[in-house]
Amino acid sequence: MEQLEQLEQIIGYTFHNKKLLRQALTHSSYANEKKLGKLGCNERLEFLGDAVLELISSDFLYKNFTQIPEGELTKKRASLVCEPSLAYCARQFGLPAFLLLGKGENMTGGRNRDSIVSDATEALLGAIYLDGGFANAKEFVLKFILNDIERKQLFYDSKTILQELVQENGVQPVEYVLTDEKGPDHDKQFTVAALINGVTTGTGTGHTKKAAEQAAAYQAIRSIQKNGSEKA
Structure with missing residues (x-):
């Protein structure tokens, strides 16, 4: 629980339901190892977080880039919320250290894998949305994903x-x-x-x-x- 509190301090959001936060950090390899069942990992939260992220990033780009046509907005959004970008954002605030991975996955470098880290970022967002609503989810995205937007786009493109x-x-x-x-x-x-x-x-x-x-x-x-x- 101490680790979870540390992550809450970093992201600036305290969960009412700590189980949601723990589940957001739980990779399928850990859930399998601990026999938590198919619903014990973060995949459902990732599914939700992906949709929340698309809405928040679309809203942000629509309002902040008023002279850009739809096609360019789509490209810009894709570069900001793609797998490497989300993994980069997550590493900036130290998310990989908090992930719950199975022993084998951990030993083979899963903590450094973009796919695992980006999925966990979306799952964390999904958990924040369920626990604290849209406003808190939006604050998280603006603070950790849509910050320093020009530099990030330059890097990923x-x-x-x-x-x-x-x-x-x-x-x-x-x-x-x-x-x-x-x-x-x-x-x-x-x-x-x-x-x-x-x-x-x-x-x-x-x-x-x-x-x-x-x-x-x-x-x-x-x-x-x-x-x-x-x-x-």
């Missing part, structure tokens, strides 16, 4: 944005090269370099090659932006 920047200048497509790989199979750390015209313009690390490529692209964009402002 970084490969696309970098490719567009490069094409504008008429140079070769960006090349991503794996430069380092370390750690056991269940907890790999990859390092990737983003090369433009054969020159390393950004490097990034991640638990998957795809995540490392996104990080490298983000650093490359920041480097191009920095060089551009210095020239100006």
Whole structure:
């Protein structure tokens, strides 16, 4: 219970029904191990949280980006609530440390897996919605998911944005090269370099090659932006 209170302090919301919070943190592997049954894990809460998140993020984007057409709003929402984005947001406030995982899942790096962490984020949101209503759910989303929106979108769309920047200048497509790989199979750390015209313009690390490529692209964009402002 002490751990649950610690998480409540971090998110700034105290549950009336502590069972809801515990269930939101319970992965199916833990529920199976403890024989809690199919309804003992966080999957139903995740289903609810996903719908709540879509409504809150849609409302936020509609009101704050009044000059953007429907198609662009859809793309923006997708980049902000996608699996890597939610996992990133959850790590920012330390959610993975509180997850209840089965021993096998925990030993094979489940706590670092984007899918598990993002599902738990949606489940937590679903639990807050059931326990405290829409206003508290909205406050959680604005505080932890829709904060620093421009930087997050730049990060999660970084490969696309970098490719567009490069094409504008008429140079070769960006090349991503794996430069380092370390750690056991269940907890790999990859390092990737983003090369433009054969020159390393950004490097990034991640638990998957795809995540490392996104990080490298983000650093490359920041480097191009920095060089551009210095020239100006």
